[in-house]
Amino acid sequence: MIRVRNLTKTFKSLTAVKGISFDVEQGEIFAFLGPNGAGKTTTIKMLTTMLRPTSGTIQLDGIDTVLRQMAARKKFGVVFQDPSLDEQQTAYENMELHGVLYGMTKKLRAERIEKLLRLFELWERRKDFVKQFSGGMKRRLEIARGLLHMPKIFFLDEPTLGLDPQSRSQLWAHVKYLNETENTTIFLTTHYMDEAERVAHRIAIMDHGELIAQGTASSLKGRTDTDSLEDAFLALTGTSVRDGSASSTEQVREIARMIGSSR
Amino acid sequence: MNVIYILWLREVKRYVRSRVQIIFSLAQPTFYLLAFGLGFGPVFEKAGEGSYLQFLAPGIVGMTVLLSSMFSGIAVLWDRQFGFLKETLVAPVPRIYLMIGRTLGGATIGMIQGALILLVCLIAGFRPQHWVNLVSAFSFVTMIAIPFAALGMTLGSMIQSMEGLNLASNFLRDAHVLSVRRSLSIEQSVQGPQYDHAHRSALLRRGWSAGSTGRCLALQLLSGQHSVMYSGGNISYDRRLFLLANRSLKLLQRFAIRLPN
Numbered sequence: 001m002i003r004v005r006n007l008t009k010t011f012k013s014l015t016a017v018k019g020i021s022f023d024v025e026q027g028e029i030f031a032f033l034g035p036n037g038a039g040k041t042t043t044i045k046m047l048t049t050m051l052r053p054t055s056g057t058i059q060l061d062g063i064d065t066v067l068r069q070m071a072a073r074k075k076f077g078v079v080f081q082d083p084s085l086d087e088q089q090t091a092y093e094n095m096e097l098h099g100v101l102y103g104m105t106k107k108l109r110a111e112r113i114e115k116l117l118r119l120f121e122l123w124e125r126r127k128d129f130v131k132q133f134s135g136g137m138k139r140r141l142e143i144a145r146g147l148l149h150m151p152k153i154f155f156l157d158e159p160t161l162g163l164d165p166q167s168r169s170q171l172w173a174h175v176k177y178l179n180e181t182e183n184t185t186i187f188l189t190t191h192y193m194d195e196a197e198r199v200a201h202r203i204a205i206m207d208h209g210e211l212i213a214q215g216t217a218s219s220l221k222g223r224t225d226t227d228s229l230e231d232a233f234l235a236l237t238g239t240s241v242r243d244g245s246a247s248s249t250e251q252v253r254e255i256a257r258m259i260g261s262s263r
Numbered sequence: 264m265n266v267i268y269i270l271w272l273r274e275v276k277r278y279v280r281s282r283v284q285i286i287f288s289l290a291q292p293t294f295y296l297l298a299f300g301l302g303f304g305p306v307f308e309k310a311g312e313g314s315y316l317q318f319l320a321p322g323i324v325g326m327t328v329l330l331s332s333m334f335s336g337i338a339v340l341w342d343r344q345f346g347f348l349k350e351t352l353v354a355p356v357p358r359i360y361l362m363i364g365r366t367l368g369g370a371t372i373g374m375i376q377g378a379l380i381l382l383v384c385l386i387a388g389f390r391p392q393h394w395v396n397l398v399s400a401f402s403f404v405t406m407i408a409i410p411f412a413a414l415g416m417t418l419g420s421m422i423q424s425m426e427g428l429n430l431a432s433n434f435l436r437d438a439h440v441l442s443v444r445r446s447l448s449i450e451q452s453v454q455g456p457q458y459d460h461a462h463r464s465a466l467l468r469r470g471w472s473a474g475s476t477g478r479c480l481a482l483q484l485l486s487g488q489h490s491v492m493y494s495g496g497n498i499s500y501d502r503r504l505f506l507l508a509n510r511s512l513k514l515l516q517r518f519a520i521r522l523p524n
């Protein structure tokens with residue numbers, strides 16, 4: 001379903017992704033783990049056509065993302081690491097806009113929106129503005145929205161960041177449910193090892209732009225002779241802290257919030 | 264088509280919902296109307312020019328449309344900062360649709376603002392010479408609103424950060440000053456149908472040396488707007504503005520291809 005070959009991305013002087021290759025099968029849940037700055041988000045951005053690869057190829061369901069961008073975009077849904085909701089609109093309007101962007105018919109849109117908002121327990125709040133939602137509700141809405149057009153592949157970049165344990169486990173339960181009922185292929189990144197172990201069929205570990213290991217959680221543990229995924233992760237990536245400097249976009253957003261501008 | 268409509272609707276909904284913002288954005292042109300009306304009015308009337316409000320109102324309306332359209336275009340910058348832009352960029356929709364939808368939305372907002380200010384002017388006592396002229400004024404104002412909404416959007420999507428916004432607004436101010444200078448010379452070459460033009464350019468120069476962007480714009484638009492809305496249209500001037508609008512649209516087409524990524 002996802003086929004990546006020698007994927008490379010170079011920013012000016014820094015090579016964030018260094019010729020990685022991997023495959024993800026249909027219906028599989030595939031987790032990408034790695035320390036801060038490993039290149040996970042950069043990889044997802046290339047997979048979702050937000051960034052053009054410096055070299056290498058990506059095929060989603062057999063479609064090359066560079067050569068046939070529009071066709072490829074129809075195949076996937078995505079939840080980015082940073083929020084991407086329209087806070088000035090209601091939950092329902094956000095869903096509606098998404099449905100129209102993806103060319104869904106009115107009838108299908110209405111059905112799907114109701115189904116997903118109910119599933120993510122947002123139906124009662126559908127007429128509320130997103131800016132009034134809690135962090136957890138926003139995240140749930142983003143996930144519901146990403147699934148609206150029944151994508152074959154679903155990308156999730158740290159979807160559980162900042163959520164409480166209840167919301168996290170509930171969120172993964174929903175994602176698993178959709179994976180099973182709609183046979184959606186799921187590609188996720190997370191910093192929570194327990195989640196990856198519980199949810200993912202297969203795990204890849206990335207560090208400094210390279211894939212250093214791939215396999216099931218138990219095979220990774222076996223290979224490193226450790227008995228938790230966390231220990232396996234540390235054994236593979238070392239214990240030194242990576243420089244996780246906040247991106248400038250995040251800083252600007254923070255400033256904008258402080259000023260209190262709404263648009 | 265649906266895509267263009269829903270993006271247009273989003274802009275308009277956002278505008279209608281932000282009541283405080285509507286009032287604030289109307290306060291400024293109203294203030295100009297009062298400040299200029301009180302300041303220049305008596306001088307203007309003493310010089311035998313007739314009602315100053317009649318002279319000023321079309322310019323204020325034009326300025327409102329121009330600035331409101333442009334700023335609602337620039338709001339695309341906030342969509343980038345708050346992340347919503349990604350949602351539209353990753354969708355299987357050609358960029359040009361996104362651009363058209365937003366541009367029409369921004370232009371619509373500009374037009375609504377202009378209509379509201381026109382209402383304020385009418386309450387204050389402004390009367391167009393012929394009501395029929397409102398029709399041609401409407402199409403003229405549309406020609407201002409659309410290119411400037413698109414221009415605002417282009418600026419907004421080229422600017423990557425808040426520092427960029429400062430740079431861009433400085434640039435815009437300089438461009439205004441230059442274009443006012445330009446319009447002064449155009450002004451002098453066009454024979455005003457009703458005014459002694461030495462008077463007019465003295466007025467313009469005074470406004471220009473005062474230096475404020477808004478005032479420059481108001482003065483710049485006084486003449487063009489005026490000729491359509493009030494004195495019934497000055498053909499040579501109109502064509503020039505039409506060409507300008509046309510040229511800026513062409514320029515924008517070129518920009519549109521280089522939208523954010």
Ligand SMILES: Nc1ncnc2c1ncn2[C@@H]1O[C@H](COP(=O)(O)OP(=O)(O)OP(=O)(O)O)[C@@H](O)[C@H]1O
Pocket residue numbers: 011014016034035036037038039040041042043081244
């Ligand atoms: N637009 C950009 N320009 C320059 N460098 C970038 C850009 N985006 C990312 N990088 C760099 O690429 C590297 C990988 O970043 P990336 O965001 O992919 O990491 P990540 O694995 O997602 O980390 P995290 O777990 O913190 O989200 C980092 O060193 C980062 O500074």
Ligand SMILES: [Mg+2]
Pocket residue numbers: 040041042081157
């Ligand atoms: Mg990341």
